[in-house]
Amino acid sequence: VLFRRRMSCFQVRIDDPGPLYIRLSFDESCGYLRINNWDPTPHGGPGPVEINSTVEIGDALISINRTSLVGSDFKASIHALKAASKPRLLTFYRDATSYLPSLNESPMRRAALDESTRTSPSKPASNSANQDQFLHAAVINEDELRRIASMGCLEDISLGRAVAWRLLLQFLPLNRSSWQDSITSQRALYQQFLREFTIHDVHLSKPHRRGTEMGVPENDAVGSCKWIEHQSDRELRQDIHKDIVRTRPELQFFLDGDGPQDAMKRILFVYAKLNPGVRYVQGMNEVLGTLFYVFASDTNDAWSDHAEPDTFFCFTNLLAEMRDVYIHSLDDCDTGLHGKISKLNELLRHHDPELWCHMNTHQLTPAFYSLRWITTLLAREFNIEDTLRLWDSIFAERARTDFLCYFCLAMLREQRETLLGSDFCRGLDLLQNYPASDLNNLLRETLRLQQQRCPLHEDIRLPHKTILSSNARSRLFQIFAPTWMLRSD
Secondary structure, three states, X not given: OHHHOOEEEEEEEEOOOOOOOXXXXXEOOOOEEEEEEEOOOOOOOOOOOHHHOXXXXXXXXXXXXXXXXXXXXXXXXXXXXXXXXXXXXXXEEEEOOOOOOOOOOOHHHHHHHHHOOOOOOOOOOOOHHHHHHHHHOOEOOHHHHHHHXXXXXXXXXXXXXXXXXXXXXXXXOOEHHHHHHHHHHHHHHHHHHHHHHOOOOOOOOOOOOOOHHHOOHHHHHHHHHHHHHHHHHHHHHHHHHHHHOOOOOOOHHHHOOOHHHHHHHHHXXXXXXXXXXXXXXXXXXXXXXXXXXXXXXOOOHHHHOOHHHHHHHHHHHHHHHHHHHHOHHHOXXXXXXXXXXXXXXXXXXXXXXXXXXXXXXXOOOHHHHHHHHHHOOOOOOOOHHHHHHHHHHHHHOOOHHHHHHHHHHHHHHHOHHHHHOOOHHHHHHHHHOOOOOOHXXXXXXXXXXXXXXXXXXXXXXXXXXXXXXXXXXXXXXXXHOOOOOOOOO
């Protein structure tokens, strides 16, 4: 009977010691343990199995660390569970009739379970009608919008992902009555920027120096400044062009004529002119490309027809939060690139000392692999569908770069066993060509890690900054200079 039912098998890894906070009962008809309920935890939140969001009440626990529990009596199964070495690998079975909610399950907890990733390993259950109710209020509930985004349900709401991102990135105000005025003024402002910076691309000849006896030294000075600015703009356009033509080449969207690429070039050029302290840095093209893809692909023409100006302002707002990672002079600040790399290094040391020690022994520090992860918001590590789902969760967070660091930690933990068996070259190749992974598992691991924050939490400091030595810089340059040069000193 057991094997004639529709069943699915899945595994949950529990790295932390301590109770599992699950209540088990013995199903004598089949000879295995079932989860009957969740036990309360001291902190009031979900336990290590429940927080995984994959296991449901009624699922059968059939093995622990690959040792089968099927056929063992209740006492022997519990003993094996308690005696299992860490980390514990729990294997569950689920059949079509296994979900039997406990009578003691509180309505609040049941509602929380309904909201999490329960019915599908790839996407949570959703009710678009109920989820849309808050979107029709005069003032949109920002917390509710963030919750829906973090669950990966933006595609199920009537406004869609593109409009939701406009809200989360503060292009649109939460007060719906202000939308039209805000949209009109910002789009008009972008057109003004275009007229000022890109409408004319006249050819200027290099001015010849003349003596003051010619009587026009002032004009020479003006002409020289204009020529220098023209040359600088020309180099800027060339740098942008080289990266734009390499953005997401696997997507036909970016290869259909010059429309998308030209729009992205204009956006990056205007941004660089308005932000001379930042200008353009490689990696921005990947961030912009993902935003523009979502906005321009909107099926509602009223929104997609204005993808370029809307993308510009959302891109600008997003980079306002992370601009320091693109400014070389701020590298050693906590908000700069080395600061973020140091934070990831310390997170790894705190949450997985064994993996941290192994990677540092082989000199595989985050400085070698996380630079691209951080500066592109991981846009190059996953396919476009997974990238959009990841960005839903990133944009849902108030501390986005903090969430990004924890997600990068989850990526390292996902490849833990392979990394422990790798030297520098093999490990670096793995992390620079990250294997296809279940994004929802990575997001669940990120949530778990965030709930077990380092004691120093947001203000993580290392005894010594993670700064590349000259030898390390040379080694990194030799490996990646042909394909990835973020910036030069």
